[in-house]
Amino acid sequence: MKLITKNTDYAVRALIYISRSGKRIVPASELIDALVVPRPFLRKILQILNKKGVLKSYKGKSGGFELARAAEEISLVDLIEIFQGQFTLAECLFRRKICPNTGTCALRNSLSVVEEKVVEQLKPITVKSLASFNGR
Amino acid sequence: MKLITKNTDYAVRALIYISRSGKRIVPASELIDALVVPRPFLRKILQILNKKGVLKSYKGKSGGFELARAAEEISLVDLIEIFQGQFTLAECLFRRKICPNTGTCALRNSLSVVEEKVVEQLKPITVKSLASFNGR
DNA sequence: TAAAATGATACCATATTAGTATCATTTTGT
DNA sequence: ACAAAATGATACTAATATGGTATCATTTTA
Ligand code: FES
Ligand code: FES
Numbered sequence: 001m002k003l004i005t006k007n008t009d010y011a012v013r014a015l016i017y018i019s020r021s022g023k024r025i026v027p028a029s030e031l032i033d034a035l036v037v038p039r040p041f042l043r044k045i046l047q048i049l050n051k052k053g054v055l056k057s058y059k060g061k062s063g064g065f066e067l068a069r070a071a072e073e074i075s076l077v078d079l080i081e082i083f084q085g086q087f088t089l090a091e092c093l094f095r096r097k098i099c100p101n102t103g104t105c106a107l108r109n110s111l112s113v114v115e116e117k118v119v120e121q122l123k124p125i126t127v128k129s130l131a132s133f134n135g136r
Numbered sequence: 137m138k139l140i141t142k143n144t145d146y147a148v149r150a151l152i153y154i155s156r157s158g159k160r161i162v163p164a165s166e167l168i169d170a171l172v173v174p175r176p177f178l179r180k181i182l183q184i185l186n187k188k189g190v191l192k193s194y195k196g197k198s199g200g201f202e203l204a205r206a207a208e209e210i211s212l213v214d215l216i217e218i219f220q221g222q223f224t225l226a227e228c229l230f231r232r233k234i235c236p237n238t239g240t241c242a243l244r245n246s247l248s249v250v251e252e253k254v255v256e257q258l259k260p261i262t263v264k265s266l267a268s269f270n271g272r
Numbered sequence: 273t274a275a276a277a278t279g280a281t282a283c284c285a286t287a288t289t290a291g292t293a294t295c296a297t298t299t300t301g302t
Numbered sequence: 303a304c305a306a307a308a309t310g311a312t313a314c315t316a317a318t319a320t321g322g323t324a325t326c327a328t329t330t331t332a
Binding site: 163164165179182183186193194195196197198199200201 | 306307308309310311
Binding site: 141142143174175176177180194195196197198199 | 290
């Protein structure tokens, strides 16, 4: 059970790198060198982040990417949802095999709570907070 | 992001069925008819549950499966862990790219908390509690 | 105006999940 | 005794999701 897949992982690392290098526009090539991740894969990821409004891209000679929002406004949950889809923990598992068909489902309610808890815990983990770990 | 996969799903449903039918031994064929799930797939699942000590199997003519533990002692987390492996949410994502290599990792700590919360929420969801939903 | 960047898109590889098929072994009802 | 009815073991296939490549078009600016 992986919570975080490679694209989310790379996205986080790229965002941290950009965040640390000030507001300056960073080209993909620099990120690829710095993070040592596969070039076309990261490029795809950056394009997605651009479309989703997490990064802003600049084409042409001295182009690249910058954060479209403040680092503290980019949470891990946002990225997980972009690359791994909504948390659908509470989605009906049992296709009405368990729940009474009349009312709400106790199981579903339980799972909704789990979902909320996860989001609640992940929300404060932002690019900002991760960037300030000042690791190597 | 699926929390629960098919084998966990089918396992839960099989266990609920057995639980509801008293302490009686239930053969796989009955479960297959009742739950309308693919025969060889469910058989494999039942074998795993037997090996993991969730079910106890009886070979031969009027054999089948019974719960090896009380229904309230079989939690959804147990089944998820059997079929989908340990919750490794807190596994190192970034291969020391973020954390200081000296001490403990703030990110990892955050993710550990998430993990605990999930387990804490899922633990009280047991075969017993699910079986008593008395759905159809 | 060419170099350096991103955009779009189609493709391939690998891993995981889901499901099948076959045959051996055990038990028990008659 | 023995055949029927069950599980055990195991190897295989199919579908989907994840991870990664490759190519070419477009934009910008030094
Ligand atoms: S049966 Fe679907 S969540 Fe209750
Ligand atoms: S760098 Fe591995 S969890 Fe902190």
